[in-house]
Amino acid sequence: MGAMKLRIAGLLSLGLAVAAGFVAAGFAVSGLAAGGRDTTPRRVAFQIATGSGNYFAVGEAISGLISHPPGVTRCLGAGRCGPQGLVASARTGAGAIANLEAVNDGQLDSSLSPSDVVGEAVAGKGAFRHTGKETHLRVIAALYPETLHLVAAAPAKIETVSGLRGKRVALGVKDSADFVRARAVLAAYGLSERRIKPVYERPERAATMLEQGKLDAFFVSGGVPLPLVAALTGAHKAVLVPLAGKGRDRLLKNMPGLAADIIPAGLYPGMAAVPAVRGQVLWMVRDTAPPDLVYALTRALFDLGNRPLLDQVGRDGRAIRLDRAQGVLPAPLHAGAARFYREAGKTIPGSAANQTL
Numbered sequence: 001m002g003a004m005k006l007r008i009a010g011l012l013s014l015g016l017a018v019a020a021g022f023v024a025a026g027f028a029v030s031g032l033a034a035g036g037r038d039t040t041p042r043r044v045a046f047q048i049a050t051g052s053g054n055y056f057a058v059g060e061a062i063s064g065l066i067s068h069p070p071g072v073t074r075c076l077g078a079g080r081c082g083p084q085g086l087v088a089s090a091r092t093g094a095g096a097i098a099n100l101e102a103v104n105d106g107q108l109d110s111s112l113s114p115s116d117v118v119g120e121a122v123a124g125k126g127a128f129r130h131t132g133k134e135t136h137l138r139v140i141a142a143l144y145p146e147t148l149h150l151v152a153a154a155p156a157k158i159e160t161v162s163g164l165r166g167k168r169v170a171l172g173v174k175d176s177a178d179f180v181r182a183r184a185v186l187a188a189y190g191l192s193e194r195r196i197k198p199v200y201e202r203p204e205r206a207a208t209m210l211e212q213g214k215l216d217a218f219f220v221s222g223g224v225p226l227p228l229v230a231a232l233t234g235a236h237k238a239v240l241v242p243l244a245g246k247g248r249d250r251l252l253k254n255m256p257g258l259a260a261d262i263i264p265a266g267l268y269p270g271m272a273a274v275p276a277v278r279g280q281v282l283w284m285v286r287d288t289a290p291p292d293l294v295y296a297l298t299r300a301l302f303d304l305g306n307r308p309l310l311d312q313v314g315r316d317g318r319a320i321r322l323d324r325a326q327g328v329l330p331a332p333l334h335a336g337a338a339r340f341y342r343e344a345g346k347t348i349p350g351s352a353a354n355q356t357l
């Protein structure tokens with residue numbers, strides 16, 4: 001077991017339950033009815049590992065709508081919640097890489113993960129080249145899109161990715177989605193961390209540093225428009241650097257979980273249309289998760305009665321729609337989710353498992 005695996009195991013021991021817990025529970029019932037038969041639903045914990053910010057907010061909303069503890073009247077409608085006795089919770093995980101390794105190894109129930117990082121995990125490339133292919137990862141649903149922004153300080157005069165050479169650039173916290181994407185961008189455009197002055201900070205801190213003249217550029221992902229980017233461009237303190245040309249072609253080839261994107265003109269104050277790339281946030285589980293459980297989770301996620309719970313999260317929650325859950329996925333669908341989509345009359349063209357439902 002490598003250092004990364006050991007670090008994951010140590011972090012998980014602080015509070016994340018193993019997937020075997022809900023498998024062993026089997027969603028059986030406990031308590032006595034007439035004749036001595038158990039009928040009271042057993043409380044079963046289920047965790048969703050997330051990142052910070054909107055990742056956590058969405059994970060918390062999903063946890064709330066799938067939970068089905070005894071006595072919750074909201075769950076009386078068929079399919080409104082997960083299996084009886086399920087108590088779900090969102091937890092900030094150890095990073096995009098660690099979360100996926102933990103789900104693959106059966107040490108974590110589920111995670112909200114970026115599609116491009118999932119693609120690297122399934123292929124055993126990039127951040128996963130030392131651990132190999134993570135073959136047990138399965139998708140419940142594509143949740144919402146997020147666009148990668150390269151934000152540069154206006155005084156730095158950075159007009160292309162190549163212009164980052166020798167500059168102070170925040171790549172995000174190590175092992176985060178932004179970090180994985182930033183390194184992939186640099187590689188696609190013929191740069192590396194050695195060719196820049198790397199800084200490993202969260203986007204919020206990076207934005208403050210840029211505003212203070214302590215940073216030249218930073219990478220940040222999210223649904224557009226991002227408030228922290230709008231604040232900087234609106235104050236004429238930052239510009240968006242295009243991700244275009246052959247470099248973007250190489251990036252999309254190397255990161256199959258990404259797609260070409262355009263940030264529309266005027267979306268950020270004073271900005272013309274900017275070529276970019278976008279990924280998706282996926283809800284991931286292990287292939288051994290019980291099909292009936294995953295079917296129930298998927299059904300609850302898209303139950304129309306739960307729409308207000310998702311809408312309360314904001315833009316990303318409103319983007320979670322059944323008609324957007326299908327597409328080209330970097331990992332196979334879980335069998336339980338596939339059953340739900342099949343019954344809903346949906347297809348998943350071009351998934352990694354070539355699953356047409």
